[in-house]
Amino acid sequence: MMITLLVLTTLASLAVTSPVLPTQTWPPAFCNKLECPKYTTVKTTKDYEERQYDPAKWTSTTISGMSYDEASRTGFERLFNYISGSNKGQVKIPMTAPVLVKVEPGQGPFCKTNFTVSFFVPFADQTSPPEPSDPNVFTNPLTGMTAYVRYFKGFASDTDWTSNAEALSKSLDNATVSYNKDFYYTAGYNSPFQPTNRHNEVWYLKSD
Ligand SMILES: *[C@@H]1O[C@H](CO)[C@@H](O)[C@H](O)[C@H]1NC(C)=O
Numbered sequence: 001m002m003i004t005l006l007v008l009t010t011l012a013s014l015a016v017t018s019p020v021l022p023t024q025t026w027p028p029a030f031c032n033k034l035e036c037p038k039y040t041t042v043k044t045t046k047d048y049e050e051r052q053y054d055p056a057k058w059t060s061t062t063i064s065g066m067s068y069d070e071a072s073r074t075g076f077e078r079l080f081n082y083i084s085g086s087n088k089g090q091v092k093i094p095m096t097a098p099v100l101v102k103v104e105p106g107q108g109p110f111c112k113t114n115f116t117v118s119f120f121v122p123f124a125d126q127t128s129p130p131e132p133s134d135p136n137v138f139t140n141p142l143t144g145m146t147a148y149v150r151y152f153k154g155f156a157s158d159t160d161w162t163s164n165a166e167a168l169s170k171s172l173d174n175a176t177v178s179y180n181k182d183f184y185y186t187a188g189y190n191s192p193f194q195p196t197n198r199h200n201e202v203w204y205l206k207s208d
């Protein structure tokens, strides 16, 4: 009884004194009115943002190679064909954001890197995404994940991605957070035809 009263009093005083939270806008402006995966911001520092992503399905394809630009172009084409009707049912699927590329470097200087390019599955298709016709394309359920995110503007070149991933890695090391160093993600939110307001991100995932 005492505890209930205490809780009620506390709640009542909170209700009176808490400031009104700003209304969350969704999707974020950098998603450009496209559907993009849901996340909540856990923490923001001057160097990075920590985001908790909901589990969600993506459509993916993996390319093993040496060049980010070449692999991401090939991957994008395969996925673009998939959303343009190269799937069971030949349905058109709306474009989403971001174009996510998982970069898994091989061990050693001459080893190939695995680039997994992914499109987010629209919310309406999350339960059962149309089956890809191309055997290189697959539905990829990603578990909920905590991402450390660094963003930058402009047209991202191959070296912009790597230098930003390095900078993020340094910030995380300095902050002594534990993250998976075996791979990182690049997230591009804009079509090549958008000249301004370009938003790019690199992500490392939190490890347990
Ligand atoms: C790349 O993918 C291949 C095939 O799945 C796998 O054998 C290899 O270990 C992967 N390499 C890296 C660096 O993840």
Ligand SMILES: *[C@@H]1O[C@H](CO)[C@@H](O)[C@H](O)[C@H]1NC(C)=O
Residues within 6 Å of the ligand: 047, 171, 174, 175
């Ligand atoms: C390292 O972290 C400290 C706080 O823990 C911060 O004050 C400092 O600016 C950081 N240095 C770099 C190079 O990020």
